[in-house]
Amino acid sequence: MILLFLGTLLGIIFGPALFILVPYIRNYFAGAVCKSKAKLNGKVVLITGANTGIGKETARDLAKRGARVILACRDTAKGEVAACEIRAETGNQQVIMKKLDLADTKSIRQFAENFLAEEKELHILINNAGVMLYPYAKTADGFEMHLGVNHLGHFLLTFLLLERLKQSAPARIVNVSSLAHLMGRICFHDLQGEKFYQRGLAYCQSKVANVHFTQELARRLQGTGVTVNALHPGTVQSELTRYSSVVSLLWKMFSFFLKTPQEGAQTSIYCAVAEELESVTGQYFRPESLNCPVLGFEKAFEQLHSEVPLCSPVSGTTSHLGIG
Numbered sequence: 001m002i003l004l005f006l007g008t009l010l011g012i013i014f015g016p017a018l019f020i021l022v023p024y025i026r027n028y029f030a031g032a033v034c035k036s037k038a039k040l041n042g043k044v045v046l047i048t049g050a051n052t053g054i055g056k057e058t059a060r061d062l063a064k065r066g067a068r069v070i071l072a073c074r075d076t077a078k079g080e081v082a083a084c085e086i087r088a089e090t091g092n093q094q095v096i097m098k099k100l101d102l103a104d105t106k107s108i109r110q111f112a113e114n115f116l117a118e119e120k121e122l123h124i125l126i127n128n129a130g131v132m133l134y135p136y137a138k139t140a141d142g143f144e145m146h147l148g149v150n151h152l153g154h155f156l157l158t159f160l161l162l163e164r165l166k167q168s169a170p171a172r173i174v175n176v177s178s179l180a181h182l183m184g185r186i187c188f189h190d191l192q193g194e195k196f197y198q199r200g201l202a203y204c205q206s207k208v209a210n211v212h213f214t215q216e217l218a219r220r221l222q223g224t225g226v227t228v229n230a231l232h233p234g235t236v237q238s239e240l241t242r243y244s245s246v247v248s249l250l251w252k253m254f255s256f257f258l259k260t261p262q263e264g265a266q267t268s269i270y271c272a273v274a275e276e277l278e279s280v281t282g283q284y285f286r287p288e289s290l291n292c293p294v295l296g297f298e299k300a301f302e303q304l305h306s307e308v309p310l311c312s313p314v315s316g317t318t319s320h321l322g323i324g
């Protein structure tokens with residue numbers, strides 16, 4: 001009885017306050033917005049995994065800015081639905097879907113060959129596609145799925161398109177990593193997780209690889225007019241949790257505190273278009289660092305970087321990709 005009375009009393013006192021605060025709390029979790037008004041008419045953009053989630057919202061935004069946007073999707077039916085929707089909403093008929101399965105190097109090579117034959121320029125490459133918490137599986141070429149799709153697939157795709165990016169300079173490469181990289185280590189003695197596999201750690205490993213790749217590529221691309229940056233999009237309500245029913249349920253329950261895909265796309269959009277990033281390269285962005293003079297390059301990452309040598313020889317991997 002007393003508890004009921006106290007509960008009602010607290011409800012009467014704090015209820016209205018909470019009601020007023022809800023939009024502010026939501027706004028806080030929505031995070032920063034890319035304020036750039038940059039137009040992209042005449043620019044060619046390629047986004048992997050653009051049929052849903054962060055990739056689709058990034059594509060929608062860049063299409064609104066007038067770019068020719070190529071949605072690279074593994075499922076052509078889903079990809080075409082997304083492309084149709086974006087064309088109808090933005091009125092931009094230069095939104096095109098192409099087949100790309102990052103879990104198969106044959107598909108990546110086929111995609112790149114067609115792309116190079118059809119597109120004379122590439123100004124923005126957004127390596128966005130990803131899988132998380134995938135039950136143990138290997139790609140068509142025998143790579144552990146997280147490493148194969150999230151890192152190696154994008155590594156090969158970027159390599160195959162690099163000359164086109166250089167010819168189109170100024171150009172940008174945007175690698176969608178994750179804060180999960182902080183919990184990751186590259187497990188050089190068991191890269192494919194054959195001796196020990198934990199799917200969360202496998203995801204983290206692939207995201208560390210994204211960050212190392214960004215840093216080393218930025219170093220190699222100095223002076224070419226092509227920049228490359230990595231980012232964490234925030235925690236976003238998307239289909240990324242689809243391989244774990246527990247995490248999917250948690251994500252749904254706490255969706256109020258997560259970003260929508262549109263909110264989650266802001267850091268990718270910022271890295272792709274912000275005028276002040278024209279010559280910024282080799283950096284790591286987070287939603288908190290948008291529109292701030294101080295870039296979101298993390299001290300923690302610097303530490304991690306000094307612990308793990310760059311470009312450690314990984315036997316078999318690059319040669320398997322056929323790029324030496």
Ligand SMILES: NC(=O)C1=CN([C@@H]2O[C@H](COP(=O)(O)OP(=O)(O)OC[C@H]3O[C@@H](n4cnc5c(N)ncnc54)[C@H](OP(=O)(O)O)[C@@H]3O)[C@@H](O)[C@H]2O)C=CC1
Nearest residue numbers: 049053054074075101102103129130178235236238239240
């Ligand atoms: N959501 C979050 O909280 C966070 C996301 N990220 C990163 O953001 C990126 C986008 O994720 P998000 O939008 O959330 O997730 P979604 O699952 O919503 O989107 C992932 C996209 O990747 C595509 N994809 C998966 N495997 C392949 C493949 N083999 N070849 C080509 N495309 C593939 C999916 O295609 P299909 O639909 O056909 O499967 C889908 O289009 C990922 O790199 C993720 O790691 C980072 C931190 C947090």
Ligand SMILES: CC1=C(/C=C/C(C)=C/C=C/C(C)=C/C=O)C(C)(C)CCC1
Nearest residue numbers: 132177178179180234235250251254257
């Ligand atoms: C602790 C906790 C949450 C936060 C999870 C976070 C912050 C996850 C980040 C995931 C990333 C970065 C994934 C992709 O790369 C929830 C689900 C809100 C509610 C349950 C308790």
